[in-house]
Amino acid sequence: xxxxxxxxxxxxxxxxxxxxxxxxxxMHLAPGGPLAVYTLNPTVTxxxxxxxxxxxxxxxxxxxxxxxxxxxxxxxxxxxSFFGGRPVSAIVLERLPATFELMGSSLLLxxxxxxxxxxxxxxxxxxxxxxxxxxxxxxALSLPTFWFGLLGIFVFAQTLGWLPAGxxxxxxxxxFADRMWHLVLPMLVLAFVLVAQWSRYTRSTxxxxxxxDYMRTARAKGLRPARVLLAHGLRAALxxxxxxxxxxxxxxxxxxxxxxxxxxxxxxxxxxxxxLGTRDYPVLMAILMVGALxxxxxxxLADVIVALIDPRIKLGHV
Amino acid sequence: xSDILLTEVAGVAPRGRAHILRRFLHHKLAVLGVVVIALLxxxxxGATWLAPYDPDYIEIGQRYAPPLSDGRLLGADDLxxxxxxxxxxxxxxxLSVGIAAMLVTLIVGFAVGAFAAYLGGFIDVALMxxxxxxxxxxxxxxxxxxxxxxxxxxxxxxxxxGLTCWMEIARIVHAQILSLKSADFIAAAQLAGAPAWRIVLxxxxxxxxxPLLVAATLNTANAILLESYIxxxxxxxxxxxxxxxxxxxxxxxxxxxxxxxxxFPGLAITLAVAxxxxxxxxxRDALDPRVSHNER
Numbered sequence: 001x002x003x004x005x006x007x008x009x010x011x012x013x014x015x016x017x018x019x020x021x022x023x024x025x026x027m028h029l030a031p032g033g034p035l036a037v038y039t040l041n042p043t044v045t046x047x048x049x050x051x052x053x054x055x056x057x058x059x060x061x062x063x064x065x066x067x068x069x070x071x072x073x074x075x076x077x078x079x080x081s082f083f084g085g086r087p088v089s090a091i092v093l094e095r096l097p098a099t100f101e102l103m104g105s106s107l108l109l110x111x112x113x114x115x116x117x118x119x120x121x122x123x124x125x126x127x128x129x130x131x132x133x134x135x136x137x138x139x140a141l142s143l144p145t146f147w148f149g150l151l152g153i154f155v156f157a158q159t160l161g162w163l164p165a166g167x168x169x170x171x172x173x174x175x176f177a178d179r180m181w182h183l184v185l186p187m188l189v190l191a192f193v194l195v196a197q198w199s200r201y202t203r204s205t206x207x208x209x210x211x212x213d214y215m216r217t218a219r220a221k222g223l224r225p226a227r228v229l230l231a232h233g234l235r236a237a238l239x240x241x242x243x244x245x246x247x248x249x250x251x252x253x254x255x256x257x258x259x260x261x262x263x264x265x266x267x268x269x270x271x272x273x274x275x276l277g278t279r280d281y282p283v284l285m286a287i288l289m290v291g292a293l294x295x296x297x298x299x300x301l302a303d304v305i306v307a308l309i310d311p312r313i314k315l316g317h318v
Numbered sequence: 319x320s321d322i323l324l325t326e327v328a329g330v331a332p333r334g335r336a337h338i339l340r341r342f343l344h345h346k347l348a349v350l351g352v353v354v355i356a357l358l359x360x361x362x363x364g365a366t367w368l369a370p371y372d373p374d375y376i377e378i379g380q381r382y383a384p385p386l387s388d389g390r391l392l393g394a395d396d397l398x399x400x401x402x403x404x405x406x407x408x409x410x411x412x413l414s415v416g417i418a419a420m421l422v423t424l425i426v427g428f429a430v431g432a433f434a435a436y437l438g439g440f441i442d443v444a445l446m447x448x449x450x451x452x453x454x455x456x457x458x459x460x461x462x463x464x465x466x467x468x469x470x471x472x473x474x475x476x477x478x479x480g481l482t483c484w485m486e487i488a489r490i491v492h493a494q495i496l497s498l499k500s501a502d503f504i505a506a507a508q509l510a511g512a513p514a515w516r517i518v519l520x521x522x523x524x525x526x527x528x529p530l531l532v533a534a535t536l537n538t539a540n541a542i543l544l545e546s547y548i549x550x551x552x553x554x555x556x557x558x559x560x561x562x563x564x565x566x567x568x569x570x571x572x573x574x575x576x577x578x579x580x581x582f583p584g585l586a587i588t589l590a591v592a593x594x595x596x597x598x599x600x601x602r603d604a605l606d607p608r609v610s611h612n613e614r
Contacts, residue, residue, distance in 0.1 A: 018451030026463060135347060138599065142539065142592035144546050147566055147584035154573040154580070254456035258547060272459065273551065276466045284463055292454040 001307050012300045019292040020073065024066050027281055073289065079282040088286045092268065096290070098168055099267030103256045105187045107245075110194030115234075115241070117195065118202020122210060123229065133199055140196035145255055149189045149262035156185060166264040186263040190255050197251070201244050205237045212236070239310050246302025249295045257291075341604040348600020351593035358590055362409035371400035373407040374558050382576045392582055396568065401579065405586055408560035412542055413590065415476045415561070419541035420534050422480020427487025428530070432518045434488070435495035446492060449485045457482045461544055465553040475554055479541045487533055494526040528605040535598035539591045546587050562587045 053059045057068060072078060078088040121130045157165035163185045164170070169178050209215060210233065218228045257269030264270060268287050275283040343349055361368060370389070380398035383390055392401040434445035452460075460482045468474050498504060507517050542562075548554035549563025557564055562583045569580035 014447065015451055015454055018447060019454050022451060022455075026460075138347075138595050139588070139592050142543075142588050142595050144543055144550075144563075144584060144587050144591075146547055146550055147569065147580075147587065150566075150569050150573060150580065151584065153570075154577060158574065250453065250456040254458035257456065257458055261551070272462070276462055276551075276553070279466065284466075288455065288459055288463060291456050291459050295454045295456065 004307055005304060008300055008303050012296050015296050016293065019296070020070055020289065021066070023285055023288050023292070024069065027285055028062055028065075078286050081283050082280050083278050088282045091283060092271070092286045092290060095266060095268045095271045098265060099256055099260070099269065101183065102186055102190060102259065102265055102267060103252055105183060106190040106194060106256075107252060109187065110191040110198050111245075113191070114195040114198025115202045117199040119206055119229065119234070121199065121203045122206035125207065130203075134203070137196035137199050140192055143193070145189065145193060145258045146262050148192070149186070149259055152185055152189050153262070166262075168266050186259050186265050189262075190259045193255055194248075194252065197248060201241065202237065205240050206233060209233050209236045239306050242302050242305050242309070246299040249298040253291050253294055338604045342600050345596075345600035345603055347596040348603075351596035351600070354589060354593040355597070358409055358586075358593075359413065361406050362413050365403070365406035365410055369400075369403035369406045371403040373399060373403040373560060375399060382579075384576070385578055393576070393578055395565075395579055396572070396575075401582060404560045404565060405562070405582060408562050408565055408583070409586060409590070411472060411555055411559065411561040412545055412563065412587070415472060415479070415545045415555075416538045416542035416590075416594075418472075418476035419479035419483070419545070420538040422477055423484040423487050423537045423541075424530065424534055426480065427484035428491050428523070428526075430484065431488035431491030432495060432522060435492045435499065436514055436518055436522070445488075449488045449492075452482075453485045455482075457544070458547065461548060462551070462553060465548050470554055470556055472555070475545060475548070476541075479544050483537060483540060483544075487530065487537070490529050490533055491526055494529065495522055498522060498525055532598050532602045532605065535594055535601060539594035539598065542587065542591050542594070562590075 050059075057065060060068075069079070076089055078092070080087055081091055117133050121133050124130055153165045156163045164182050166182075168182050170182075214236075215228065215232060218232045219225070223231075256267065257272060259265065260267045260269030261273045268290065272284065272287045275287070365373075370391075377394070377398035380388070380390075380394040380400075381396060383394035383398070385391065385393040385401075387393065390400055390402065392405065395401055395404065430445050430449060434442045461478060464478050464482070465475070468478060504517060504521055507521050512520070545554055545561065546563030546566070549561045550566050550569075552564070552567060555561035555564050557567075565583040566580060569584075572579040
């Protein structure tokens with residue numbers, strides 16, 4: 001198992017290097033480059049631009065810039081925002097908890113509901129319940145998240161007045177209950193799409209498992225159907241489901257970005273869209289990197305968990 | 319010749335096509351999807367003749383006209399432009415972007431996957447690593463990052479979406495070819511002296527069609543969603559040209575003034591995306607005998 005994990009660790013490192021190269025290349029291939037904002041400002045002279053270029057190290061060869069930047073990335077020096085001059089690491093890291101709060105709570109909620117729906121649909125295959133949930137899931141996956149969020153705000157915040165329309169807490173701070181209150185609507189909107197995906201995954205995984213010999217054996221032993229389903233079926237489904245959770249991360253991170261912008265949720269997604277408006281490249285770059293980092297590490301974590309719960313890997317048979 | 323090969327490799331019964339079609343027709347929501355897309359397609363393509371008004375004609379007296387008033391089926395927007403006409407012309411843009419982006423994902427994904435698998439060695443490793451790396455970026459981030467400094471036109475938006483979403487196709491093609499590579503008919507073509515590109519296009523492409531068709535349909539749905547989001551944020555199709563996404567740019571305030579304005583474009587997006595998704599689902603069931611027999 002140790003060898004397996006080292007292998008995966010090495011793969012993740014390669015992925016991260018690839019991610020950083022692509023991100024860096026994107027930033028420098030952009031017309032106007034990182035200083036586009038200054039060149040558009042009439043009060044900034046050509047001399048000023050040269051000075052700023054030198055200050056940010058933008059007059060050096062690209063590969064030197066890359067290694068300086070990549071070295072800084074590892075040591076926590078992520079550069080400074082072009083606007084306001086604060087360290088990028090501080091700006092991005094202070095937004096991270098809000099994003100994780102939204103992502104984590106939605107994922108947890110979606111897991112519980114989605115797996116339950118998927119198992120029910122698999123057991124009652126071809127029933128009305130199965131068709132209804134499959135159709136509902138497909139429609140949920142087809143909703144533009146931003147529009148669905150706005151619809152939610154219109155119905156539950158503006159029309160009914162049950163929930164706040166956005167933000168993470170009442171201005172000036174309002175304690176734990178207030179924060180939870182603000183979390184409800186964005187969490188539900190993001191979870192809605194995730195439930196759809198999870199129920200589909202779970203259904204097809206369970207269908208495969210239900211046809212296995214060991215399930216028939218368990219039933220033949222005279223175990224109660226619920227016990228067969230949970231102790232044998234769900235346990236066998238864990239491995240593919242955990243792997244899928246890892247693979248699904250880019251969608252989760254992307255969905256969180258969209259949800260945040262709609263609900264003015266002060267996480268990385270909102271920061272990203274604001275930084276886009278001002279072409280604040282160091283910030284954009286950092287968020288792009290953190291997003292990819294979350295995906296790579298999430299996948300690694302999923303593989304570690306699978307290695308821990310799958311006896312075949314634990315014993316080194318894979 | 320390729321027909322015979324297709325049926326052999328995919329393990330479909332000799333009555334192949336009729337059988338697939340029958341299974342597809344059995345999937346009612348997929349058939350409904352085809353009907354809806356056909357209707358949306360006709361409304362969009364024929365917008366010039368079918369739309370009741372000029373989509374850009376501003377009539378201040380008609381501002382926020384409600385649906386079903388003054389002969390306007392869906393009312394008028396904040397500038398008094400006819401919503402139904404705008405939706406039809408916007409559909410032309412949004413559907414075109416979706417289909418064009420899908421074609422880009424097909425071409426790029428097929429090229430990457432096919433050459434990696436067929437050429438093997440270092441090129442294989444490099445191209446498939448690139449695919450893995452691209453998959454690490456949440457596509458919305460990547461797309462917005464590029465969209466922020468590329469001049470938005472229909473072509474550039476379709477290209478950008480296509481270039482951020484080709485990875486799944488590449489993986490499918492890669493896996494299919496690796497499994498086909500040792501097949502006898504490929505060896506026969508090689509022995510006959512056919513060049514690599516010819517073998518890829520004439521022997522391999524027809525054999526990967528089934529899974530590609532499914533992925534392409536789902537990619538169209540996804541591309542329409544992505545276009546709507548970047549246009550909603552203002553980095554996509556630029557007003558006054560209408561797309562379903564940028565008609566929602568003011569949705570937040572529209573909901574307070576005239577909720578219908580924010581509802582119709584969202585419904586149009588959902589309808590189109592859901593239809594493509596259902597068609598993809600139906601195609602998967604029809605083309606994959608294992609799924610349809612064991613699971614449905």
